[in-house]
């Protein structure tokens with residue numbers, strides 16, 4: 001307990017709006033398990049954020065649980081990390097409302113994610129899509145974290161969170177800790193298998209390997225992976241001139257732990273025809289235990305329920321403490 005008190009707090013949210021893929025795993029999730037030694041970690045399924053764009057209810061429910069099961073299968077130990085579902089903690093919506101009143105229209109208008117998403121969903125530019133960053137600020141500030149690990153696309157939202165927290169603190173005193181974005185040092189940047197110039201993403205499904213995908217489908221995607229049109233046709237790490245092969249090498253290195261030199265030596269004198277299925281095979285073997293464990297956990301609804309309930313209990317305790325302080329500061333009568 002004594003040590004627990006000294007650990008820095010880390011929090012991140014993930015929207016259960018798409019199936020997890022190899023890029024998510026090798027770039028991020030794989031390294032999360034080890035973090036719990038150093039930090040007090042909170043990870044939540046940001047289900048409230050997903051409904052800013054239309055969701056199929058059954059899919060949202062399935063994905064939320066699937067994501068939880070997959071995180072655990074990837075090594076996030078629920079005994080060492082607080083894993084919870086956002087909508088289980090009413091304090092997120094409650095603080096979200098308060099922070100809406102301390103976030104400026106102009107600030108929200110400048111958010112690039114809002115501009116992108118309103119262009120993409122022009123028929124559904126709803127209020128929630130616009131005020132989403134105020135809810136995200138609430139998600140973060142409720143837990144007084146030191147660090148918020150996010151990808152580049154979310155840095156602007158963390159920046160806004162800091163500004164809103166600062167604004168609130170300037171009026172009411174030190175209520176919120178000002179969090180820092182945390183850009184992890186480890187993690188491979190994995191590109192699409194059929195377009196090595198864009199990040200692996202669910203929006204290009206043919207170039208994307210999903211964690212729960214069947215081995216034969218994974219192998220098919222690797223066999224069809226784009227290699228480069230250079231003449232030497234050998235396995236050599238050269239991201240500039242051979243982005244396709246280099247991406248496959250990064251994947252192979254990440255799943256086997258081999259260095260680029262070792263990989264070049266292993267496939268010396270062989271063409272891409274031998275290399276591509278070898279990468280596919282290595283990925284299949286890396287993902288097999290994760291998929292099997294996730295499926296086992298998904299079949300054990302009682303266990304998953306015990307995890308998200310315990311997570312919600314711990315999270316609400318922390319969140320409500322902050323919320324009570326905020327309510328008092330702004331002048332609400334205590335119940």
Ligand code: TRP
Nearest residue numbers: 012013014015046049136139140
């Ligand atoms: N907006 C984030 C995304 O789209 C998800 C998210 C919601 C989040 N609340 C958060 C991330 C709080 C970090 C902290 O990826």
